[in-house]
Amino acid sequence: MSENAISNAVAVRDNGPEALVRQYKEDFTLVLPSHVKGETWMRLAYGALRRDQNLLQVATRNPGSLMNALLECARLGHEPASDSYYLVPFGNEVQGIEGYRGVVERIYRAGAVKVVKAEVIRQNDVFEYDPDMERPVHKVDWFGERGEVVGAYAYGIFQDGSTSRVVVIDRPYIDKVRKESRGSDKPSSPWVKWFDQMVLKTVARRLEPWVPTSTEWRKEQMRAAQQVAAESHTTQLAATPPPVTDPDEVVEGELMDDDTTA
Known part of the structure; x- marks a missing residue:
């Protein structure tokens, strides 16, 4: 060179x-x-x-x-x-x-959710869900022809085992989001290169309002707990009566002071 x-x-x-x-x-x-x-x-x-x-x-x-x-x-x-x-x-x-992984990482990072479940639904899958069900039923033939993507779903399982709101999106919604994404039809677009991942990201984003997604949530919980502990300590101190002093010690002390003064 x-x-x-x-x-x-x-x-x-x-x-x-x-x-x-x-x-x-x-x-x-x-x-x-x-x-x-x-x-x-x-x-x-x-x-x-x-x-x-x-x-x-x-x-x-x-x-x-x-x-x-x-x-x-x-x-x-x-x-x-x-x-x-x-x-x-x-x-x-x-x-x-x-990316989809980034959204899920933020959910896990908050500490309230122990499992994030997100799946793409294809035409030949068996999928059942209604609002009265705690979680969807999704059966997949992993070795068969699953067909085109028709939707996706996501939910979180909290640390106590309870289930967050279940979010379900259909193909028209997916296509709408893709259409609104700039340059989504270009070869370099993630919608072209990683379609399934973008679908999972889309449904994970819909889940965000129903689960904590930030470390700030954990910090806020810790701050609130510390504040409650501090207030409880202050209240306890205020409610605690002053220690009872031995009357003899008081008299004796006063007499000693008088003697010293004299």
Whole structure:
């Protein structure tokens, strides 16, 4: 490699998207939840740019879109360019897309749900559910022809064994969500590359209002518990009468003070 080529490569490295990410390192680490290590997260972000030349080129042309995607990734507590959060070059911008795994991770992270059940329903599956049922009945012939996707469902099982609300979506709803997704018909779209995963993500998103999905929920529960404990302690102190002092000790003390004064 010539000296000029090396100089140009260094200039790109020092002024490109990776340098911009380094510049705003503190901003990213401030947004990251406590369970994510800042240094590890930053290394993954750098690695994503180095591995994917297409991503690097788009990020170089539009660094603002990369920053927006990474900030959203950090806010959600995901690793960049992973199955939880994709960095997708789309036209002249970088799009950050939370994957199905990312939604489920946020549900588990809250600590209230021990199992998340989400499944795609196909034409030849046996599926039964009505609002009076606690959970759906879904039977699948794993070795037969299941047919086209007709819907999906999801629910959570809480730590005490109870079931959250069951969410069911049909194919018209799936198609509506896909149509509203920008560039969903393009070969690079997740709807084209990972259709089943996008369907599962769609139904998991519908489940979100019915289950806790953030570590902030756990922090709020801990804060509330600490506040209740502090209030109980204060109330206990207020209700506790002062200790009874031996009258003889008081008289004796007063006499000693008088003697000293005299």
